[in-house]
Amino acid sequence: MAQPAEQTASAEETEELGAAFARELRPGDVVLLSGELGAGKTTFVRGALRALGVTGPITSPTFTLARRYEGTGVEISHLDLHRLAGAPDEEDEALLEEEATDARITFVEWPEMGASLTLTRAPRAHVRLEHAGGDRRSVAIAA
Ligand code: ADP
Ligand code: MG
Numbered sequence: 001m002a003q004p005a006e007q008t009a010s011a012e013e014t015e016e017l018g019a020a021f022a023r024e025l026r027p028g029d030v031v032l033l034s035g036e037l038g039a040g041k042t043t044f045v046r047g048a049l050r051a052l053g054v055t056g057p058i059t060s061p062t063f064t065l066a067r068r069y070e071g072t073g074v075e076i077s078h079l080d081l082h083r084l085a086g087a088p089d090e091e092d093e094a095l096l097e098e099e100a101t102d103a104r105i106t107f108v109e110w111p112e113m114g115a116s117l118t119l120t121r122a123p124r125a126h127v128r129l130e131h132a133g134g135d136r137r138s139v140a141i142a143a
Contacts, residue, residue: 005140007132014040014129017139018047021127025052027074028102030121032111035129040137041109044127045078048107052076060109065092066099075104081114088114 008014025031025048033041046058053072061067061080069076077099084092096114100106100121108114108123128140 003141005128005138008040008137008139010135011040011043014043014137014139015047015050018044019051021125021141022048022051025105025124027105028100028121029124030100030106030108032123032126033107033109033129034112034126036131039129039131040139041127041129042080044129044139045107045109049076049078052105065095071105077104077106078109079106080109081112082110084110084113086113 006017008017021044031048033044035041042058042060049058049069049071052069052074054069054076056069058069058078059067061078062082065079065081065083067078069078079096079099081088081096088096106121111123124143126142128142130138132138
């Protein structure tokens with residue numbers, strides 16, 4: 001799934017990239033998303049979740065760590081580990097262990113803040129987003 005970095009010029013274009021990417025995902029896949037605050041990680045995930053059939057509001061799970069969604073025939077978990085600041089406690093670790101399952105597609109923002117990141121599965125892809133001036137973003141997807 002490795003692709004050259006692409007540039008987007010708007011949030012809509014980043015959502016479209018997320019939607020196209022989501023078509024390759026299967027239950028059990030874990031997708032990591034890196035990039036500084038406002039780079040567009042949640043925007044990319046929103047596009048992916050829409051393509052997977054999620055209809056209601058899609059907001060960042062900044063304080064809850066995880067949010068679950070029902071897509072079309074697949075369950076999805078959206079994690080944001082920023083709050084862990086690299087030092088998850090036992091409760092956080094337990095929560096992370098349970099999130100990535102065979103039946104679920106799991107998106108993880110700020111994986112580097114999860115320290116040991118006790119997800120039970122190896123990531124399927126790593127998406128890296130960067131500011132590229134104004135509303136432009138560079139989006140690189142590595143397998
Ligand atoms: P993150 O999850 O990385 O902190 P968000 O997706 O929550 O970032 O926020 C990105 C913000 O930048 C949103 O307000 C979005 O509308 C805006 N934005 C502007 N241009 C883009 C773009 N090309 N791609 C993604 N988001 C963009
Ligand atoms: Mg976010």
